[in-house]
Structure formats: C-alpha cells, structure tokens
Amino acid sequence: MSHYNTNLASEFYVLSMLHRFGADANLTLGNKKSVDIAVVRDAGNSITVDVKGLAGKTSWPVDNVKDAKKNHYLVFVSYLGKISEPEVLPEVYVVPSGQVHKFTYHSPNGKRKVVPLGTLRKNAKKYKDAWHLIT
Known part of the structure; x- marks a missing residue:
C-alpha cells in the first residue's frame, strides 16, 4: 500500500485513546x-x-x-515513518491551542505555517502524551 489516509487514521487513533481513558468523545x-x-x-x-x-x-x-480558543487543543500525531507497522506506536503531543504559536515556524515568504516534530521534541516535552489535559 503506497497511499495512506493519515488524517483519518490519526483522528481514529486519538478517538480510540480518549475512549481508553474513559472520555465521552465523538468525531465531528x-x-x-x-x-x-x-x-x-x-x-x-x-x-x-x-x-x-x-x-x-x-x-x-x-x-x-x-x-x-478556550478549551481547544491540537493533538499532533506522528507515525515516525512507520505508519504501515501497527506495532510501532505514534508519537503524540497534546497542546492547548493557546500554546501552539510557541512551536510554529513561519516560512520566509509568510505563506506556510508548520509545527516541526523536532521543535516539539525539544521544547514541548510536557505535552508529550499529555492526554490528561483533555480527559
């Protein structure tokens, strides 16, 4: 398989984790x-x-x-280049929306905004696997 629906897989992964923690969570x-x-x-x-x-x-x-936004979170899910290997757990960061700007890189032309995995690993350690922020 060469094409993955990474976004859908990520949404269901997060939904599954939230249910494992007992949350009343639903896809919108x-x-x-x-x-x-x-x-x-x-x-x-x-x-x-x-x-x-x-x-x-x-x-x-x-x-x-x-x-x-108050009570809004971004959950960053990286499959670390191994999305086709279900035994490899993704790396996850649960970040309050008000904190995302601290980890955002703006392209020189101002057209793209990204959050690099390396930046989260270095500067957002407290948000790694921070499911408790949501649950």
Whole structure:
C-alpha cells in the first residue's frame, strides 16, 4: 500500500485513546475544519480537538490554525515513518491551542505555517502524551 489516509487514521487513533481513558468523545462530521473531535466532560463543560496527522517525521501544516480558543487543543500525531507497522506506536503531543504559536515556524515568504516534530521534541516535552489535559 503506497497511499495512506493519515488524517483519518490519526483522528481514529486519538478517538480510540480518549475512549481508553474513559472520555465521552465523538468525531465531528461537519465541515468545520478546526474541530475533529468533541469531548463532553460534564453538562456545559466540553473540549474541542483538532487532530494533525503526520506519516513521517518532519512537520505538521498548521495554516488553518487561527487564534487560541478556550478549551481547544491540537493533538499532533506522528507515525515516525512507520505508519504501515501497527506495532510501532505514534508519537503524540497534546497542546492547548493557546500554546501552539510557541512551536510554529513561519516560512520566509509568510505563506506556510508548520509545527516541526523536532521543535516539539525539544521544547514541548510536557505535552508529550499529555492526554490528561483533555480527559
């Protein structure tokens, strides 16, 4: 298999992990691109999640990430170049939307925004596998 639906695989991986932790999480099926999963904690207390999937080990595009939103998180999932090997767990970072700008690289021409995996590894260690921020 040479083509993978990395985004869909990542969304289901995150959904599966949230359910393993007991969260009431659901995929959103609308066309609102910045929310992939909604998590209801209690009545009136919900969290939204934007999942970013990466088959390799480079950077996630975050061009569609706008301003920080309360109770909104980005979950960065990297399959480390081994997406076809299910025994290899992806590397995951759960980052509050208000913190994403700290890890974002802007291209010199200003047309692209990305979050490099190396930057998260170096500067966002506290967000690695930080599922507790959502659950």
